Each structure stands twice: as C-alpha cells, then as structure tokens.
Amino acid sequence: MASLHQFFDDNWLNLLALVWFLACFKGYMYYARKRSYDTPCLASMLHMYRKEWMLRMLTREVRIADTTAIANLERGVSFFASTTMLILAGLMTILGSTQRAIDVVADIPFASQATSAEWELKILLMISLFVYAFFKFTWSLRQYGFVSIMIGGAPLPEENVSDQQNEAHASRVAKMTSMAANNFNLGLRTYYFCIAILGWFIHPWIFMGLTAGVVYILYRREFKSSTLNTLMMSTGE
Secondary structure (H helix, E strand, O other): OHHHHHHHHHHHHHHHHHHHHHHHHHHHHHHHHHHOOOOOOHHHHHHHHHHHHHHHHOOOOOOHHHHHHHHHHHHHHHHHHHHHHHHHHHHHHHHOOHHHHHHHHHOOOOOOOOOHHHHHHHHHHHHHHHHHHHHHHHHHHHHHHHHHHHHHOOOOHHHOOOHHHHHHHHHHHHHHHHHHHHHHHHHHHHHHHHHHHHHHHOOHHHHHHHHHHHHHHHHHHHHOOHHHHHHHOOOOO
C-alpha cells in the first residue's frame, strides 16, 4: 500500500494529464456524435449532400462518374492507412532507442525529466491510438467498397422503379457512404490527438494544453467553420 501511495505521489501530474487526455478524447467523440443528430455540423450537412448525390445517381444510366468519385475517396483513406503503418513502424523503432530520444528531449527548455519506463508508456499510448486509427481507416475502406457494390446494384431509370423504392435505395447508399466517411473522420481525429501527445514528452502541462487546443480546433472546424457555413448556404438553415 505504501508503494502505491508513493507511486501516486511521484506521478500524480502524469496521471492527471492522462485522465484529462482520455476524457477529452472520448468526451469529444461522444459529444460530436450526439450533436450531429440535432445540430448542423459537417457530418450532418455532408450526409444531406450524399443523399442528394445518390438520388441523382439513380437517374443516370451510366454511373462511371459516381464510381470514380468513390474510388477517389478510397484513395485518400488508403493513403492514411498506409501512412499509419509507417508511423507504427517508426514508433516501434523508437521503443528500441528510448534513452537516445530522452537525451534529445532533455535539451529542450522546460522539458521535464522522465524515466525510460515513462517514455515507453507514452510511446505505447501513441501506438495504441495509431492502431485504433488504422482499424478505422481500413474499416472505412471496406465500407467504401460496399458503397461501390450498392451503386452497381442500384436500379436503372428504365426499370421504372417506384419513387419510394428509389428513395429507400438512395437512403441506404447515402447512409453507408456516411458511415465510411465517419470512420475516416474518427481516424483523422485520432491523428490530431496524437499530435497533442507529443507535448507530453516535454511536460504534462503542455500535453494538457495541447489536448484542450485540439478539442477546440476540432469543434471549430466541425460546428463553427466557414466550410460549414458554405455547405449550409443552399439548405435554408
């Protein structure tokens, strides 16, 4: 019990920083998802545009442009998935040269002294987050593949399908496209939060400040940005 108290006494600031980071990371993910259902944001506006896209897709006999657009989206996701693997390889390499990295950071002003175990735990946190991002990117890739299949199976105009059936099919394809985009967005958010972790290698207070800054940037971009205002120009919102 005494050793446990000693551990908390020696590491209370790092533990506080870790709890703050996890609260911001999970809290913003939950907040953004809940608010997207009842508040105009990038996710909700883009879903509306995807629905319009799929309704127009059903009126075209040749859908090469639609499948090409999906392929372009897949390439962007594939780039981040591949980049994530390279980052993970780099982080694994750093685990094998922890002391050298500690010596480099020690020359930075205001940098706090850290043990090898603390450094390895911080790197393991980054590895865990990038693994999470990798799974989100690859799942997004698979979902975009499903969208291509759903477009291929969409009814043609000459089939004289009812408006209700067309509406239902467009809704399904748009929802699958939004699911793929949302998983890609989750991977990108994880990249933002991993940048904040870099501050932890210098000082826990810098880490907490950067984490709060990432939440602010994400909120501004998704709920208050000029991009969102532009998307809303034709919606009457």
